[in-house]
Amino acid sequence: MIDKFLNDQQDPKAVEKVYTRLVDLLTTGEEIIYIATQKKPLVNILPDCVALTNKRVLFFTPANLGLSIKFIDFVWKDIVDVNFKEEIIGAIFTVKTTNQAEMGVDYLPKVQARKLYQYAQERKEEEREARRQRDLEEKRAESGSFGFDRNAAQQPVAPPAAEPEPVPAASQPTSTPLVVHVEERDELTEKLKKLRTLFDQGLISQDEYNSKKLELLSDL
Numbered sequence: 001m002i003d004k005f006l007n008d009q010q011d012p013k014a015v016e017k018v019y020t021r022l023v024d025l026l027t028t029g030e031e032i033i034y035i036a037t038q039k040k041p042l043v044n045i046l047p048d049c050v051a052l053t054n055k056r057v058l059f060f061t062p063a064n065l066g067l068s069i070k071f072i073d074f075v076w077k078d079i080v081d082v083n084f085k086e087e088i089i090g091a092i093f094t095v096k097t098t099n100q101a102e103m104g105v106d107y108l109p110k111v112q113a114r115k116l117y118q119y120a121q122e123r124k125e126e127e128r129e130a131r132r133q134r135d136l137e138e139k140r141a142e143s144g145s146f147g148f149d150r151n152a153a154q155q156p157v158a159p160p161a162a163e164p165e166p167v168p169a170a171s172q173p174t175s176t177p178l179v180v181h182v183e184e185r186d187e188l189t190e191k192l193k194k195l196r197t198l199f200d201q202g203l204i205s206q207d208e209y210n211s212k213k214l215e216l217l218s219d220l
């Protein structure tokens with residue numbers, strides 16, 4: 001089970017210990033992506049480890065002379081930056097969170113640090129895209145209170161009806177002039193402003209904008 005996490009010279013015993021603990025911590029739909037193990041110079045009996053899943057970054061530290069292992073984890077949506085720095089001996093991998101907390105592991109083999117950085121950047125991009133989609137959906141939900149019917153807007157606009165034959169002036173009924181109250185004008189102006197905002201934000205197309213604007217003006 002752990003063979004796929006030993007391709008970059010990871011310490012097998014450290015990976016096995018972390019993997020055993022990590023399996024018990026996984027939530028529904030969570031998968032292990034990569035495990036990196038510290039390689040200290042001279043003595044490397046109890047190395048620290050870093051594990052990446054599709055939901056979290058976990059840092060493992062042996063405790064009680066290796067009889068137990070402690071961990072701290074950060075979910076991807078709370079991570080604002082990941083970084084690694086190559087040194088003469090090994091490399092350092094660090095993450096920074098939204099509340100300015102910072103956690104890292106040194107003396108990582110360079111190939112493992114690079115893989116951590118690569119996978120972390122890919123996962124951050126996915127989280128950034130998911131956040132963008134959530135923001136877009138929230139904007140669409142807010143604009144829904146405006147009552148805009150996208151399907152209705154996409155319907156072709158019917159051509160204007162033919163004008164009726166003119167009636168002789170003597171027989172024309174006296175019509176009451178159309179009066180638009182101030183409140184109605186203000187409401188219409190507000191709706192037109194909101195419609196323009198939707199168009200400027202790219203939430204509706206030019207055709208949808210024109211169709212809805214025509215519909216609003218036709219209510220006069």
